[in-house]
Amino acid sequence: MGVSPGRPVNTDFSSPDEAQLAAAICPVNAILAQGKSALVDPGKCVHCLRCRWGIPTPMNWDAGYEWARPSAGNGEGATFPASFSKSLHIMVVDAGDCGACLHEVKQLNNPLYNMHRLGFFFTATPRAADLLLVVGPVSENMRGALQKSWEAMPSTRRVMAVGSCAISGGVFGRSFMCAGGVGSVLPVNFEVPGNPPPPLAILHGLLMATGRKPATKSEPVAEGRS
Amino acid sequence: MGACSSSMEERGRTTLNDVAAAIEGRFGNDISRTPASHGCALTYSLTKPSSLPAVCRSLFWDCGCLLGGIIAEEQPGRWQMHYVFLLLLSGWIDVVLTLPIETTTVPSIVAEVHAADWHEREIEDLFGIRFENHPRLGDFVLHDQIWHEGIDPMRRNFSASPAQLGKQLDLEWQPLLVVGDPGSFAMPVGPVYTGGLGESLHFLLETVGEDVIRAIPRLFYNYRAVEKIAEGRTVPDALLLAERFAATSAFAHSLAFCQAVERIHSVEVSARAALLRVLFCELERLRQHVAAISAICDSTALAVPAAQTSIITEQLLRASGILAGHRYLFGLNVPGGLSRDFKTEECRKLLASADEAERELRVLEKRLRYSSSFLDRLEDVGVVKGANARDLNLVGPIGRASGQHCDLRKACPYSGYERLTFEVPCETEGDGYARLRILFAEAAQSVRLMHQAVDALEPGPVRIPCEGNHPGAALGWAEAPRGATLHWVSIDEKGLVERYHAITPSFNNWLGFFMAAENFAFQDFPIILATWGLSATECDR
Numbered sequence: 001m002g003v004s005p006g007r008p009v010n011t012d013f014s015s016p017d018e019a020q021l022a023a024a025i026c027p028v029n030a031i032l033a034q035g036k037s038a039l040v041d042p043g044k045c046v047h048c049l050r051c052r053w054g055i056p057t058p059m060n061w062d063a064g065y066e067w068a069r070p071s072a073g074n075g076e077g078a079t080f081p082a083s084f085s086k087s088l089h090i091m092v093v094d095a096g097d098c099g100a101c102l103h104e105v106k107q108l109n110n111p112l113y114n115m116h117r118l119g120f121f122f123t124a125t126p127r128a129a130d131l132l133l134v135v136g137p138v139s140e141n142m143r144g145a146l147q148k149s150w151e152a153m154p155s156t157r158r159v160m161a162v163g164s165c166a167i168s169g170g171v172f173g174r175s176f177m178c179a180g181g182v183g184s185v186l187p188v189n190f191e192v193p194g195n196p197p198p199p200l201a202i203l204h205g206l207l208m209a210t211g212r213k214p215a216t217k218s219e220p221v222a223e224g225r226s
Numbered sequence: 227m228g229a230c231s232s233s234m235e236e237r238g239r240t241t242l243n244d245v246a247a248a249i250e251g252r253f254g255n256d257i258s259r260t261p262a263s264h265g266c267a268l269t270y271s272l273t274k275p276s277s278l279p280a281v282c283r284s285l286f287w288d289c290g291c292l293l294g295g296i297i298a299e300e301q302p303g304r305w306q307m308h309y310v311f312l313l314l315l316s317g318w319i320d321v322v323l324t325l326p327i328e329t330t331t332v333p334s335i336v337a338e339v340h341a342a343d344w345h346e347r348e349i350e351d352l353f354g355i356r357f358e359n360h361p362r363l364g365d366f367v368l369h370d371q372i373w374h375e376g377i378d379p380m381r382r383n384f385s386a387s388p389a390q391l392g393k394q395l396d397l398e399w400q401p402l403l404v405v406g407d408p409g410s411f412a413m414p415v416g417p418v419y420t421g422g423l424g425e426s427l428h429f430l431l432e433t434v435g436e437d438v439i440r441a442i443p444r445l446f447y448n449y450r451a452v453e454k455i456a457e458g459r460t461v462p463d464a465l466l467l468a469e470r471f472a473a474t475s476a477f478a479h480s481l482a483f484c485q486a487v488e489r490i491h492s493v494e495v496s497a498r499a500a501l502l503r504v505l506f507c508e509l510e511r512l513r514q515h516v517a518a519i520s521a522i523c524d525s526t527a528l529a530v531p532a533a534q535t536s537i538i539t540e541q542l543l544r545a546s547g548i549l550a551g552h553r554y555l556f557g558l559n560v561p562g563g564l565s566r567d568f569k570t571e572e573c574r575k576l577l578a579s580a581d582e583a584e585r586e587l588r589v590l591e592k593r594l595r596y597s598s599s600f601l602d603r604l605e606d607v608g609v610v611k612g613a614n615a616r617d618l619n620l621v622g623p624i625g626r627a628s629g630q631h632c633d634l635r636k637a638c639p640y641s642g643y644e645r646l647t648f649e650v651p652c653e654t655e656g657d658g659y660a661r662l663r664i665l666f667a668e669a670a671q672s673v674r675l676m677h678q679a680v681d682a683l684e685p686g687p688v689r690i691p692c693e694g695n696h697p698g699a700a701l702g703w704a705e706a707p708r709g710a711t712l713h714w715v716s717i718d719e720k721g722l723v724e725r726y727h728a729i730t731p732s733f734n735n736w737l738g739f740f741m742a743a744e745n746f747a748f749q750d751f752p753i754i755l756a757t758w759g760l761s762a763t764e765c766d767r
Contacts, residue, residue, distance in 0.1 A: 098472055
């Protein structure tokens, strides 16, 4: 309990009006009303909980954490070769993060998650890194450092965008100071949606990147309406 | 616990009337008192700009006020600059300087009030107003190797939309070196270091060998122009930004923002909402302090306590997730109260988690106090003397570890803190160990406050309507885990945000960091950083 905050998922309402209400209350246009259904784009959701507590009929809630997915552009066939599956070195870059995603990534090292047991290691140098894990929407002042980190990595490199800001820009969007996501700077292979995604969702992403979890979208765990 | 040279109560004996008499007696011809507004207790309008430094000096040094910050606002046809000071136990004092829009130069107060340094540098970089006689303007928020001087993003006519305007990567750019001794060199650290698990910021360690002479931080790598993109947004949309620019203190910042909006609307939240806000504020402080303690243990390579505290942190995050639906307490604060109500038994479960955390912390503190190898690395490391902490206006646990006995929960109470019983610990040594003791003591006080808040809960609404068109501006404030945060919100007649300015504790304290990082051994650097526990993203916004 409390391991995952959960997230809204596609919901069939009893009337189109309810679906419209859900779409209207979303501040980042992550919910699209289609007839009686409301469809969620998890890469945009900023977890404001307004579609859970702010409308009379709340959206359905997924209490799970298997949220990672291959990226639409460069996700195809990006799974690491088998030789990486028990030893993956990860370099993290904070590209304008608010501190939440970074804090959740750090939690992976605590004894409750202990990612070492799964063969995942943080490394301080891009030369030894296989995976570039980026948090934050890419601020203009960090763009250069992010690019240099990626360029210094060996050619088997993959990029994982962690958090809605890294995927879509989140609440910061695109501006003169924000690239609106890692995708506009580097080729992103994997995405872990969430604002922030809990440590288990990030771990799911790492397992998926090394081919130890299927790279297909997993069915959400239905908790029903709460 | 070392006694502080002057406690809040002692310093709070100066009343608003004393300050008014002193200021009006001395500057009667240059200033005029206007009706107190924006949530301030005393407002002055300055008619003679050249006397600004003297007025500020008088408030900061003679009257013993603290500096809240400087807020610049471009209004149609004029500049308005608010110099905000805090008189302990009495409230905020606002000195307003109104200038025609053509004005390009303002007298700098930095020679009188050193703590104003970064406030003026930020305004110069973002608005293009020059401060006369400021020793160092230029490269600050907008990094000089990317942005040309002359770009003023906070001006009204600057569009926040994506643009390549004036950007040109200057590969030849070099930071300014202070140490010029023969044989000295500068070691750059960051912005990506420790495998990226630290926030993005850059240090220039100036050294002649083993010992580092000074460490100069360069920030704003995470600058996302939150204040600029908030302009023109509705209040609920701007609230998302206030909550998300620094997630480790999201609740305190969103609370300060909401309180500013509530002040504009003249709305007072219900007693129940105020108590629940106290509950979440203290939960956030407890969690953040435990995380800070964990980082200190980690910096000294004390693996077991670092792991133990990281487990407590995770358990508090889970308790937050269970109760509030978000591990970092997003989505709770709304103008007018809270977005939802909580059952008392749910809150009691949270208290059980907090009690368990406190028990574990008490055991841990005792063990750490008897680990001489650990204490050796903290004592006399990164020392900031009380006089320096006063000079540079350090806030929060760092200020309180250096004898700056100030906490907004008592110095300028909000959300009903004046009705609750708690202590504000204070130490005088100003070293790493004093800061660690403050963190432990404050974490215990937070648990005490959480209990009081839940015990005092009475049935009632948690949300009072706070909508409609009420143009105006106001301050909102809160004691965030890292110290005082002050938010200025201005709303136009359409209900859209006109100006938003967040003065954060990390912004305040990074200015003083260099004092703790002078003439130290290189291996102490991570420890000094960890005992300061500052956030780059909270500073950058």
